[in-house]
Amino acid sequence: MTDFFTEAGLARLAHSVPRRLLCAFDFDGTLAPIVSEPDAAALPPAVQALLQRLLELAPVAVITGRSLQDIDARLGFDPDFVIGNHGIEGTPNWQESAAMFRRAAQNWREQLSTLLEQGPLPGCRLEDKAYSLSVHYREAPDAVAAERTLRALFARLDPPPRVVAGKFVFNLVHDDAPHKGDALERLIELTGAEAALYVGDDVTDEDVFRLQRPDILSIRVEPHADTAAHAWIASQRDIARLLAQVISLLERQGARNWLRHAGKHPE
Numbered sequence: 001m002t003d004f005f006t007e008a009g010l011a012r013l014a015h016s017v018p019r020r021l022l023c024a025f026d027f028d029g030t031l032a033p034i035v036s037e038p039d040a041a042a043l044p045p046a047v048q049a050l051l052q053r054l055l056e057l058a059p060v061a062v063i064t065g066r067s068l069q070d071i072d073a074r075l076g077f078d079p080d081f082v083i084g085n086h087g088i089e090g091t092p093n094w095q096e097s098a099a100m101f102r103r104a105a106q107n108w109r110e111q112l113s114t115l116l117e118q119g120p121l122p123g124c125r126l127e128d129k130a131y132s133l134s135v136h137y138r139e140a141p142d143a144v145a146a147e148r149t150l151r152a153l154f155a156r157l158d159p160p161p162r163v164v165a166g167k168f169v170f171n172l173v174h175d176d177a178p179h180k181g182d183a184l185e186r187l188i189e190l191t192g193a194e195a196a197l198y199v200g201d202d203v204t205d206e207d208v209f210r211l212q213r214p215d216i217l218s219i220r221v222e223p224h225a226d227t228a229a230h231a232w233i234a235s236q237r238d239i240a241r242l243l244a245q246v247i248s249l250l251e252r253q254g255a256r257n258w259l260r261h262a263g264k265h266p267e
């Protein structure tokens with residue numbers, strides 16, 4: 001893994017940026033700083049302005065664990081694609097298989113509510129995103145104990161969910177649901193991009209990093225020993241600098257967002 005802002009990291013970017021580059025980003029912890037209250041997460045105005053500029057040069061996608069209903073109001077700009085629920089919502093015809101994921105999430109919610117009535121877990125909060133669930137434990141007095149208890153509860157759920165850990169959160173997703181890597185591959189195909197850039201900060205973003213496709217440059221926010229990403233930036237605060245680098249490269253290449261300029265914008 002390379003520090004993105006070194007000569008080697010920037011050379012890798014320069015090498016990976018064709019005129020038709022799809023730029024995709026995770027939201028929480030990547031575009032928006034992590035805050036203790038999930039409802040308070042917001043895009044900093046400077047990042048929003050850079051994304052507006054980037055949109056003129058390349059298609060932009062936000063691929064988030066949040067639901068579409070939740071994320072839409074937080075963006076304040078209009079990306080070409082918004083993918084929600086870790087890859088379930090937002091790709092073409094996504095609704096076709098979504099009923100199964102909705103049913104599973106609803107079952108888990110009911111089962112967890114019953115289990116938590118029997119043994120409440122202080123500081124734990126369930127976020128119902130319709131097609132997946134997030135169980136937050138940031139406010140738990142003992143995070144390690146909360147993690148242990150929650151994992152034991154998840155082991156009792158039917159159908160068994162895919163449990164993906166995050167920042168003081170467990171995400172429960174149907175085993176057959178598409179993940180962020182599937183969604184990005186779908187968008188590359190749909191847009192006809194020659195390459196993609198993906199920036200993420202968390203375990204669900206590893207589904208993209210693990211693709212290891214030569215046409216995807218992956219960057220993890222905060223270096224991590226177990227990541228499959230190519231490069232890292234030290235913190236979320238560096239996202240504006242990263243966006244500025246990408247914009248400057250695309251400008252030098254005379255790139256244009258081919259979806260917008262050709263007047264065609266696939267749904």
Ligand SMILES: O=P(O)(O)OC[C@H]1O[C@H](O[C@H]2O[C@H](CO)[C@@H](O)[C@H](O)[C@H]2O)[C@H](O)[C@@H](O)[C@@H]1O
Pocket residue numbers: 026027028029030033034035036037038039041063064065066067127129134136138166167168169171202204
């Ligand atoms: O895929 P992402 O866009 O990174 O979404 C991942 C989860 O983000 C949210 O939770 C996380 O961010 C909160 C706000 O900063 C923070 O309070 C929480 O502790 C984090 O886990 C969101 O609430 C979840 O639904 C997303 O799955």
